[in-house]
Amino acid sequence: MPFKALVVGLGQIGMGYDLSLDAEQIYSHARAFATHPDFELVGGVDPSAERRVTFARAYARPAYADIAAALAAQAPDVVALAVPTPYHRAALNEVLENGRPQAILCEKPLADETGAAQAIVAACAAKGIALYVNYIRRSDPGAIEVGRRIAAGLIEAPLKGVVWYSKGLRHNGSHFLNLLESWLGPVQKTAVIDPGRLLPDGDAEPDLDITFEGGRAVFLATREEDFSHYTIELVAANGRLRYEQGGALIEWQPTVSDSRLDGYTRLAETAETIASGMARYQWNVAAQLAAALRGEAAQLCSGDKALALLQTIADVCQRRPAPA
Structure with missing residues (x-):
């Protein structure tokens, strides 16, 4: 039934x-x-x-x-x-x-x-x-496959990344904070790089340095009124993951030995596309x-995880400097 x-x-x-x-x-x-x-x-x-x-x-x-x-x-x-x-x-x-x-x-x-x-x-x-x-995003087959590879060590630690988001940390940035928690584990520490704008609805657009249980990422805010921009780049010990167009394009670029320079390693010229299901995300x-x-x-x-995420965002926003 x-x-x-x-x-x-x-x-x-x-x-x-x-x-x-x-x-x-x-x-x-x-x-x-x-x-x-x-x-x-x-x-x-x-x-x-x-x-x-x-x-x-x-x-x-x-x-x-x-x-x-x-x-x-x-x-x-x-x-x-x-x-x-x-x-x-x-x-x-x-x-x-x-x-x-x-x-x-x-x-x-x-x-x-x-x-x-x-x-x-x-x-x-x-x-x-x-x-x-x-x-x-955490329910998308492509994102689930990325998480599987990280858990299996196929995408090797240490992991460091850059996240671009727009339209506020609570409204849209939280999507990518939640996704990285599904890949890298809970947030361990946050630091405000720049408090950014305070939006009319009370949301904010800070630049952040966030340490997760299994990695670290810098979150950078862009202006939604200019254009929407949602991407993640994760650099691993054995390659680079690109999560582009809000998750519509996911690419893994492994490392290879550099045939031109003995002892050097570089990223492969051809990336593997990890199939995304964002065209039917719901x-x-x-x-x-x-x-x-x-x-x-x-x-x-879960509700508990969403509450913890909201508490993380509230803590970050509370660290805004007082108006001059």
Whole structure:
């Protein structure tokens, strides 16, 4: 029997990103649950009547104006919370008061501040409901393969890297901080190189030096209004990993002996492409979520890990210098 899934919030990540795209591109919760064989999309929730009509037409499933009505009618196994971040806590409380899903998949970040995030994690734990946060990249097959190679020593320590991000540390930089934790282990130490800009929504764009359990990386912020830029370069003892275009391109460039200079080693001229699944990233998350629901190992970000990540970001932002 497939797991019944309800999507709360029918904006871009809930429904909109892939509405006008071909079926092979899966960027929304609605399309992921509608197409993955381990799930049945049973409904959507949104206060907008226009979005409810769009959802019902696109997926031939009922759409509800409020969470309680949807839970009473559908009794889902999984609830995806895709409402704006400030409403995460209220929406989750409404789910917990009116239903008992096996798991909740919450959009990132878990909350705007750590107090609300702690309350969300505690509330799910008290009800015995698994909580996951939608950091999509760690569920990508290419990213999982990179992690496997690092764990197996095929990408050899020591590892040092540079990460370029834009649109704020909490909003977008957290994706790459979370991904590097999945590859290199927990954050051990952070240092602020430059505090960067403070954005209108309270997010910030610092340059950081971050030490992980298994490596170290410098995070550098760029301006989203100029262009989006999300890349990672990791240098290992035996080669270089390039994670480009937000993960759409992953390349491993191993070391080889330099035939021109005896005793020297260089990077191979030809890189190996590691297959990425970012064209259907939300389907990949659904696949990992299904594995978790079956009690199998899964590459998902737990609520506890998302809370720790938010605490790391809050600590960094608190070290901003006081205004002159």
